[in-house]
Amino acid sequence: MSDHFDIQQYQIKNEPFYQPTGNEVTLYEAAYAARLPVMLKGPTGCGKSRFVEHMAWKLGKPLITVACNEDMTASDLVGRYLLDANGTRWLDGPLTLAARYGAICYLDEIVEARQDTTVVIHPLTDHRRTLPLDKKGELVAAHPDFQLVISYNPGYQSLLKDLKQSTKQRFTAFDFDYPSAVLEMTILAKETGLDEAIASQLIKIGQAARNLKGHGLDEGISTRLLVYAATLIKGGVAPRDACRMALVRPITDDADIRDTLDHAIDAIFTQ
Numbered sequence: 001m002s003d004h005f006d007i008q009q010y011q012i013k014n015e016p017f018y019q020p021t022g023n024e025v026t027l028y029e030a031a032y033a034a035r036l037p038v039m040l041k042g043p044t045g046c047g048k049s050r051f052v053e054h055m056a057w058k059l060g061k062p063l064i065t066v067a068c069n070e071d072m073t074a075s076d077l078v079g080r081y082l083l084d085a086n087g088t089r090w091l092d093g094p095l096t097l098a099a100r101y102g103a104i105c106y107l108d109e110i111v112e113a114r115q116d117t118t119v120v121i122h123p124l125t126d127h128r129r130t131l132p133l134d135k136k137g138e139l140v141a142a143h144p145d146f147q148l149v150i151s152y153n154p155g156y157q158s159l160l161k162d163l164k165q166s167t168k169q170r171f172t173a174f175d176f177d178y179p180s181a182v183l184e185m186t187i188l189a190k191e192t193g194l195d196e197a198i199a200s201q202l203i204k205i206g207q208a209a210r211n212l213k214g215h216g217l218d219e220g221i222s223t224r225l226l227v228y229a230a231t232l233i234k235g236g237v238a239p240r241d242a243c244r245m246a247l248v249r250p251i252t253d254d255a256d257i258r259d260t261l262d263h264a265i266d267a268i269f270t271q
Helices: 024-033 048-059 074-078 094-101 115-125 181-192 196-210 223-234 239-248 255-268
Strands: 038-041 063-067 079-084 087-092 104-108 130-133 138-141 147-152 172-175
Touching: 024 038, 024 048, 024 172, 038 048, 048 063, 048 104, 048 147, 063 094, 074 079, 074 094, 074 115, 087 094, 094 104, 094 115, 094 130, 094 138, 115 130, 115 147, 181 196, 181 223, 196 223, 196 239, 196 255, 223 239, 239 255
Parallel strands: 038 147, 038 172, 063 104, 104 147
Antiparallel strands: 079 087, 130 138
8 A cells, every 4th residue: 555545534524413402511521531442333324424523523533434334344444455567566444444544434334244354343342453364464453543433323223233242342332312302403494594493293104104214114313314394495395395205205104104294294284
């Protein structure tokens, strides 16, 4: 890997808006000060990724994010040899880049990755703070600023998609959930500029859907989708159309559930 790699391209230059729901900011700062690895648990679209972005900005550290998937191999994380005109050259993977140059590495939805892939993070999450590059014959000692953060959705856990205890017990952890109605209204207003009256109506729809979790819905409407709906309304889309497009159609194909939520939308947006 070139010595001239610019890690600053991963620096977050503008403050990402994040509305704290408790003392998670202070606790994360304490974890980072000790360089402890962090695990974020919570439903889809509740603010886990935004929280990591906000903390990376606040701490002034580069952030390298990896969207994990079931086809991801250990080489996708640590690196591989590539062929070029001059023969072969080594290309660091995102985990190696973060460890080598002192970034925060965020492995999003880590349970989507195979367990034989995730074990490569183990040496970075204990007293060793090293990353063996077996194919290259190199042992990377983590930069003093390096930190590892992972996230997953406990609602999607199964026997096939779960973290081993040997992985879980290497991390400190935060539980995330959807914000309270008051905080969610603040988020919608800050993110989109939507007036509070309409924002409060959107939140009622969100709460109605969340009450159906386990009764036809795997998961409720996320804060992210509420922001999408608010953005559409702010852009001139009729509230009912915006809600159906952003809140209902993405989360279910069940006709009965869709009808139930559509009726809730009609009842809340009566005009």
